[in-house]
Amino acid sequence: MTKSAPHALGQHEATGLRARAESLGDSLPSLLVHAEHLASTVIWGEHGRRRAGTGDEFWQYRPASVGDSATLVDWRRSARSDQHFVREREWQAAQTVSLWVDPARSMQFSGDASRAPKSDRAQLLALALSVLLLRGGERVGLTGQAGRPQAGRAQLLRLAHGMATGGADADYGAPEVSNLTSHSRAVFISDFLGDPEEVETALTMASDRGVRGALVQVLDPAEEEFPFDGRTIFESMGGSLRFETLRAGDLRRRYLDRLAERKTRIESLARASGWHYLSHHTGQSAQSALLWLFTAMERGR
Template identity: 75%
Template structure:
């Protein structure tokens, strides 16, 4: 009975947080004024894109004679490419993402979910199909997909550290993985290898709390993983700072190297930084990775 009440309380708390998260994501997306993602190139479609000077080999039927009559050259009227992209998102739901080094600062998971949802809002507005990896929301277009994504990315999986889920990734699509990537890096390497074999390109966004970057601890300190499976007590935490920072730099370098070797992009984002800059970077990274 107690377990049922606890589950109900957690469910109600989560349900109450969903509208706030969606409102934040909508607001964040609204601060980014961009054109339609993935469509700005010539191709088959109905919408006019641009005029360009005719070149050898252009069929006479493509020349816009009315526009050409206004100048000395001949101009071709190009239409805009309108094939929608498929973008799959993975948001780490492990316990390590619940860490925050300051009671006034939301946990890493909140920032990862906010960025993922705001990116989805932008992509869906641009006519793209967006979904979640694994058994989450399958890629679809349209405004209604937002609620499916919102519900799918806000649960926890109980593991101490997460590993990218590459199940159901569509071939030659795009993907974005949000995590602190503090678990086994070999799992990230395996996931990227599978994605690359399917022709998937995308971005890794490593979300860290500022405390994880600065290691401000000194004196007697007990370090414990969010799930409680790892625990270390020391009387001189300050003596660990240099070694910790070196290992963190190595980890970030390895994740970035894995991304680069796979043709992916990498960003390290701190939960204390403004979210808008990361969202702009993500949007541009997907455009570059086309």
């Protein structure tokens, strides 16, 4: 792709990115509206944790059955009827979700000056998902960074800061899996334009630890459509790759075929590892990608 002006968030923008993830759009339809709706209908449905188990919050009464200990019977409630009732608490075992948001320079690409780079969309999706997960009591963290995944509102700012200050010099990134928690869930968000063997290695390592999750491939519309013709200079964001042609239009079919092959390979790697895959570009709705991603987390439980 033609090189665009680098766009990387600094530390002072972390708070702004957090605000965008939580309140994207006071106008409708906004990411927050979708996220809050999802939180109210899904977190306490499939996802949450609303089922009987160990916890402090009351969930429901149920009729006592053979095998229930007398200590489980709520005698005050039972006194109001001819039947004994057990007071159940809500299951509250928090889950762990680790996020890898590609910090490589290729994510800084935008095919149009009016359109935010891929890194913005990737970070926004990761933070918006974190809002939902943290509201549900989950522990969330970033792969490859010090500190274990944590729960609570304060973690959201730490995540934003980590994404904003985690830039890399490499043109293309590879998923970091060194500190994934066994039998947890993970989300990798990238353009996946680097070496696919590195993605395969990361997924294999994650699967060996019982980790399941989702891959979100974020591309710019220009990368999907290849709207180039005539003399064009293609240069990687880091400048390590450069190619000049006088007839860019002649490359379009071969480029699109190669891109399709790449997407198919990434999707196949995900499927073989028991992960979910989404191809998303920055011209599409961020809301729909968030809803898909949160649902993928549900299926990965």
